[in-house]
Amino acid sequence: MQFGIFTVGDIAPDPVTGRTQSEAERIRNIVRLAQHADELGLDVFALGEHHNPPFVPSSPPAILGHIAAVTNQILLSTAVTLITTNDPVKVAEDYATVQHLAEGRLDLMIGRGNTVPVYPWFGKDIRQGVELTLENYNLLHRLWREDVVDWEGKFRTALQGFTATPRPLDDVPPFVWHGAIRTPEIAEQAAYYGNGYFANHILAPDFHFKPLVDFYRKRFEHHGHGRADQAIIGLGGQAFIARRSQDAYDAFRPYFENYPVFRGSRLEDYAHRTPLSVGSPQEVIDKTLTFQTGFGDYQRQLWVLDSAALPIESALTQIELLATEVVPVLRREMAARRAPGIPDAPTHETLVRAKYGEAEPRQPRPNAHRGDNLTGDSPYQDSDPSVSVRYPSA
Secondary structure, three states: EEEEEEEOOOOOOOOOOOOOHHHHHHHHHHHHHHHHHOOOOOOOEOOOOOOOOOEEOOHHHHHHHHHHHHHOOOOEEEOEEEEEOOOOOHHHHHHHHHHHHHOOOEEEEEEOOOOOOHHOOOOHHHHHHHHHHHHHHHHHHHHHOOEEEEEEOOOOEEEEEEOOOOOOOOOOOOOOOEEOOOOHHHHHHHHHHHOOEEEEEOOOOOOOHHHHHHHHHHHHHHHHOOHHHHOOOEHHHHHHEEEOOHHHHHHHHHHHHHHHOOOOOOOOHHEEEEEEEEEEEHHHHHHHHHHHHHHHHOOOEEEOOOOOOOOOOHHHHHHHHHHHHHHHHHHHHHHHHHHOOOOOOOOOHHHHHHOOOOOOOOOEEEEEOOOOOOOOOOEEEEOOOOOOOOOOOO
């Protein structure tokens, strides 16, 4: 079971002090969050993607590449990568690069996002969002697994003789989670490929997303990847922790009640009817264990701890309480309740072992170019000689 945190990198005025972080501060503080989570032994740090104020993570590959250099063990991910408005070619190249820099400590969560104007800003039509998601991931899947790709689709120019560089580390692509909260087509695509399915279990009533999770499980089994209860599932969550329950409610209340998403809601009522966990470490533990009861055994639990203008010092304290008081108990309790034969979430190490066994992983070595910056029929020294490369003509 993996436990970690995610951030969407939002900025808002602090309702207690009135101060607003600059973008420069927020970016530095995102790095501090990841470093602190790494130092305290959490498993995952995930970063969202937005292309408008008041959010700063418009370039997750750049931020995650830097975080990879200043952390040691934590697995890096996204929450989410916009597969609709990003070119899958750039997604393939950017995240393979980060995978190398992180020495395998990377996986990817893809999704449509929830900001309507992003589609036209990037030349896309939101009414085609599901089609874009399906087609773009189908292409990304091939780009990470085939040295040479010829491809033609609906939403981007055709590819002819294309090689995405660098190849994934050890020729093993990052594991992919499909993030969705309302779209069965996305759950179906995740199940078809045997990928993970991530339901961001926040901003909705408890277990609102269970029908999609159950659907994904059934389709995972239908496509021959294992039993339904062995499907790879992740859940989002949100928490505010203090050693005393009332202190948690008192400290979090002004941030909750002044944040636009929650404005008009009473904190106690919202925490009671949604996955939001507010209270003592034991209360957060008890709430999270209900997720395992309701959704079944799952592989990844992420919390957002720094949203709603929470000061960095408070967010760092939240990470410490989560890592030292909550997660150790959840590891024991969830393991004790786990049914036999439930797999862990894949990592680079397990995927390499599954592909190669005890053999040495592939290390792609390019051939020299022909004088025109192109390698011709064999992009790599061990490329399949039967694959003919035909580049587009001018």
